[in-house]
Amino acid sequence: MTSVSSLPGPALQASKNALTAALSENDTSDSASPPPRTEQTAAEDSSEPGEIQEVDMLQQAETLKTVFSDPQNFNVKHPLYSPWTLWFDSPATKGRNLPQTPISSFPQTPVPQTPGNVAAGGWMDDIKRVISFDSVEEFWGLYNNIVPPSQLPQKANYYLFKEGIIPAWEDEANKNGGKWSIQLPKDKNRNNVDKMWLYTMLAAIGETFDPAFANAEPTDTRESLVTGVIVSTRPQFYRISIWTRQAPQSDEDVKLRDRIEGIGKHFKTSVLQYSESQKLGGPLATEVEFLSHKDSEKKGKAARKIVV
DSSP: OOGGSSSHHHHHHHHHHHHHHHEEEEEOOOSSSOOOHHHHHHHHHOOOTTTOOOOHHHHHHHHHHOTTOOOOTOOOOEEEEEEEEEEEEEEGGGGGGOOOGGGGGOOOOOOOOOHHEEEEEGGGGGEEEEEEEEEEHHHHHHTTOOGGGSSSSSTTTEEEETTTOOSSEEEEETTTEEEEEEEEHHHHHHTHHHHHHHOOOOOHHHTOOOOHTTTTOOOOOOOEEEEEEEEOSSSSEEEEEEESSOOOSSOOOOOHHHHHHHHHHHEEEEESSSOOOOOBBBBHHHHHHHHEEEHHHOTTTOOOEOOO
């Protein structure tokens, strides 16, 4: 079983925060019945009004059960910084319900009618909203019950986006942004793509992609540039992408460009585990590349591409 110490840094911090919050609330039991009387409670009963008593944190901690200590009956969850939603589409979902796969065991919820969804038109009709989650436990429950990318049919896609953001350029959170992506030949990466996708999701929900956000002071009000991550299967290659809220509009936008490049470098070195100087290009392959959504539509020399 995965241990707490193996979680990404932000997720581990969220776990610690959850435990601290639970302890501070003095939630010693899920039962409605009163706790057994002990020497400590007897001493508390005999205290003077207004007197502050010491709390036995160790005793309280023993009543808290996490998924790591009790996988079936845990009563404490480890919250993520933001809630996330998994979406899915494939040729089998076009105009119909999901096929009988592990993903169909989750209840499908309607796609929200947002301005971005309306602008995206019929394309959103074929994307299935699988499930939303906001804790470490719910993420692993989801991940362990869906088909991995290496076993998906051709032209299938998983989209993991922050709750309230649809996986479309037209969404308000995406329309001024872009994406980092890498294209990998299928025959050489079938054994690696599942691990790459898992690490990509962990970096997203752990909020480690954007260094300026991950390392910001608690009083900093900026938000992460990352809105979602995607894995796509095609007949001859896999593609993994990270979508951002903003994209540099000119070479003069130095601060934003540096921040965007930080996301790409983290993606290449920490998530995909390539060296920073390693060149990946080859037949059907690409480097780790960034394009704004607007430039992606140009598909020509006018597009401003960033490569790390």
